[in-house]
Amino acid sequence: MNATILQNWKKNRQLLLLLIPVLLLGGLIFLIQSSYFIPQSDNLTLxxxxxxxxxxPIIYFLAIRxxxxxxxxxxxxxxxxxxxxxxxxxxxNQSYLELFKTYFFPIIELGVLSVIIWKVRATIKKYKMLKIDYEENKTEISFDFFTVLKNSCEEALPKFPASLLATEIAVIYYSIISWKSKKINPLKEFTYHITSGTVGLLGALIFIIAVETIAIHLLLAEWNVTIAWILSILSIYTGFQLLAFAKSFSKRPILIENDMLYLCYGIMSETEIELKNIKSIEISEKPLEELIEIEAVESKTKSKLYQKLSPLGNLEGHNIIIRLHEKTTLNGIYGIKKEFKVLAFHVDEKVEFTKQIENLIQSK
Known part of the structure; x- marks a missing residue:
């Protein structure tokens, strides 16, 4: 209860801090619109x-630092x-703001870009150091590039733009840079892409995009070359996204570590579940829609807290269903969040995975 009160206080405090600039900006706008504003006064305009x-911005910075x-x-x-x-x-009365936009704004843009580039380089360096330590058994903590990247981006940017930036960098990293296969620790890591067929589906989509891009480009180029190239570039980028998604499956396995279950679906979705929060786990391919209807009949209410780990929905089947005591959050691509109490997903070694989870729950 104390933890909940503290969490609510932190949220309310952040809202109050965000209200400070809103009220100050609102006051300035009110002054400009009122009779107290004298357009001829250069000092007031300045x-x-x-x-x-x-x-x-300085007052706000001092409040949030x-x-x-x-x-x-x-x-x-x-x-x-x-x-x-x-x-x-x-x-x-905009002359001073125009000066700021012309001379100071580009410097600010360059500064922000420099910070982002520095953060990305620091992330890659940190990842390589952690990787060396992990491979030499100097640490027992598992990690992956995407997690390190997200944490670094969130240190530099607000959460939503940080999620966007982290996802875009991850697409480049997994599609172009990362080709070395990850060694799976069978004691605590589980794959989910080998028997699911999703990699084959994404591969087929990439092939279709490649063929269609060439055909559509040649067709549109006869009408408008610019539009043809724009659509071709977007199609090529979509292909790289799908390649990154497919390759990230093997790089980000499901992990059981430190009384936590870390569920990943490549870079497309992920969640963290405390083992003590798991109410039950079962091997089942029963459609979630059927489970929802059964619950609706029993409780006379239809829950929205049923989710699939895979954002592909019914395009990919599942063989594991986990039920929780308390709802938690499923983090999707580009910062999209969904709450759930029942989660369905696919695991290649479903029997071994279920046994290990059940044994860990019973030992608590």
């Missing part, structure tokens, strides 16, 4: 311009202040 792009809110959100606020100022200030 003061308001400084407030939009410097004062309010000791919290887990990314410091780079202050840059986001600065950009928002610039565009709000350009929108609400009369045209003749």
């Amino acid at each position: 003061a308001i311009s400084i407030d939009f792009v410097f004062t309010i 000791k919290t887990n809110i990314s410091n780079l959100t202050a840059i986001t606020l600065m950009i928002a202040g610039l565009f709000l100022g350009l929108y609400f200030l009369p045209k003749e």
Whole structure:
């Protein structure tokens, strides 16, 4: 209960901190729209311009710097202040904001880009060091590139843009850079892609995209070369995405470690479940829709807390169903989140996996 109260307090505190710039920006906009604003006053125009792009972001930065809110959100606020100022200030009073946009804004963009590049390089370096330590048995903690990457991006950016950036970098990494196969530890790691047929499905889709891209490009090029190239580039990138998804399956196995069950479906979805939160586990290929209907008849309410680990839905079957005491979160691609209490997924060694989970639960 104390943990729940503390968590709620942290959430409410973050909301209050986010309200500070909203109220300050709202006050500036109200001042501009009121009779107190004198367009002819150059000093007032300068003061308001400084407030939009410097004062309010600095106040916000000082308020959040000791919290887990990314410091780079202050840059986001600065950009928002610039565009709000350009929108609400009369045209003749925008000279200072135009100067900021022309001379300071590119420097800020370059700075943010430099931070992101530095973070990515630091992530790759950290990953290589962890990999060496793990292979030499200096550490018992398992890890993978995508987890390290997400943590690094979240240190530099707010959660949503961090998820977007991490996913895009992961697509490049898994599709182009990472080709060495991962050694599976049979004592705590389980594959899910060998007997599922999903890799074959994605491979077929990549082949279809390759053929269709060439055909459509040649057809559209006769009408509009620019549109033909735009669609071709998008199709090629989609192919790289599918290749990254397929290759990430073998790089990110299901993991049982430190009283936790880490379920992954490549870089497409993942969740962490405490073993003590597992109510039951069974080998079953029964469709989730059927389970939902049975529950609806028994409880007279239809639950929405049934999910599949695979975002492909019914395109991929499952052979394991886990039920939880308390609901938890399934994290999807690009930061999409879903809650669940019942999760269905596929495991290649389903019998061994189920036995190991049951033994660990009984030993608690």
